[in-house]
Amino acid sequence: MALFECKVCNENYSDVDESHVPRVLTCGHSICQSCAAKQMSNSLILCKTCPEETITKVRDGDVRNLQKNFGLMQTIEMFQQDLPLKCKEHQYNLAEFVCIEPDCPSIDKSMCRACEEFGVHTGHVMRG
Structure with missing residues (x-):
């Protein structure tokens, strides 16, 4: 798989x-x-x-x-480039999660733990 x-x-x-x-x-x-x-x-x-x-x-x-x-598509693209996923909001953090909240207004769906806990994705449904 x-x-x-x-x-x-x-x-x-x-x-x-x-x-x-x-x-x-x-x-x-x-x-x-x-x-x-x-x-x-x-x-x-x-x-x-x-x-x-x-x-x-x-x-x-x-x-x-x-x-x-788009979050999944962005993740696939990053994996194809073999680059580590970085959070766009917090460049020093790895993007550990992808927001799958249907109504999320954020364009960038990859996020770090800080975004998940305190940022624009707080309370959103995510995959890690």
């Missing part, structure tokens, strides 16, 4: 191949755009990862209207 892959099709996410761009579901899980399109029925997607039934309503029945997981 690869580190950055869709849990439905097991294909690697991509920031270049639009069909494998990670899209965020209401529950916070991500699936690739291709799987989102295949799983959508009547503008609804059932999350296959959640232990409980979680449904995402897709605006206008177009999976491109689902939010891209």
